[in-house]
Amino acid sequence: MALITIPDENRTLRNREAVTEYLGGIGIDYERWDSSRSVAAQAPADEILDAYSDEIERLKVVGGYVTADVIDVNARTPGLEAMLARFNREHWHDEDEVRFIIKGRGLFHIHPRESAVVAVEVEAGDLIRVPRGTLHWFNLCQDREIRAIRLFQDPAGWAPRYTESGADINYQPVCLGASYFPAQGAGG
Numbered sequence: 001m002a003l004i005t006i007p008d009e010n011r012t013l014r015n016r017e018a019v020t021e022y023l024g025g026i027g028i029d030y031e032r033w034d035s036s037r038s039v040a041a042q043a044p045a046d047e048i049l050d051a052y053s054d055e056i057e058r059l060k061v062v063g064g065y066v067t068a069d070v071i072d073v074n075a076r077t078p079g080l081e082a083m084l085a086r087f088n089r090e091h092w093h094d095e096d097e098v099r100f101i102i103k104g105r106g107l108f109h110i111h112p113r114e115s116a117v118v119a120v121e122v123e124a125g126d127l128i129r130v131p132r133g134t135l136h137w138f139n140l141c142q143d144r145e146i147r148a149i150r151l152f153q154d155p156a157g158w159a160p161r162y163t164e165s166g167a168d169i170n171y172q173p174v175c176l177g178a179s180y181f182p183a184q185g186a187g188g
């Protein structure tokens with residue numbers, strides 16, 4: 001379950017409805033997909049895509065996406081630092097950025113034109129759709145691992161376009177994560 005923080009307002013939202021509503025209000029689609037699949041998180045990419053084919057096909061129809069793949073990034077990924085450096089500065093794309101998280105965590109910062117910067121921490125089971133033109137940046141969490149399904153309208157055209165605003169420097173890429181709740185299930 002994603003959690004969002006609005007650092008400038010000292011707010012954190014963890015409730016599913018509240019997260020979905022807040023993100024919807026700034027144009028970001030958020031969904032939870034059933035995680036009780038028979039596919040393992042480390043299964044080959046084609047098995048992952050097959051297991052989620054219904055959802056992928058639905059999104060393709062809605063968003064005009066033509067291809068889907070599975071990206072794996074972890075501490076052993078060659079060129080990891082260079083890769084991360086491409087995406088941890090404020091940028092936008094001419095295409096939607098669509099991710100369904102299979103494993104690991106990541107932190108999207110969204111910079112709406114009319115409201116405060118929002119940090120969206122995503123984990124397994126979370127789908128996030130960042131529409132084209134939305135200012136954002138991305139970091140891995142402390143465990144430096146993420147595996148995700150990506151959907152593309154045109155894979156050849158997907159590249160970051162930087163604002164060079166420096167806005168990203170003002171926000172710490174810190175994930176709170178599940179460990180925020182030391183006794184999972186205890187209390188409300």
Ligand SMILES: [Fe+2]
Nearest residue numbers: 087093097160
């Ligand atoms: Fe991006």
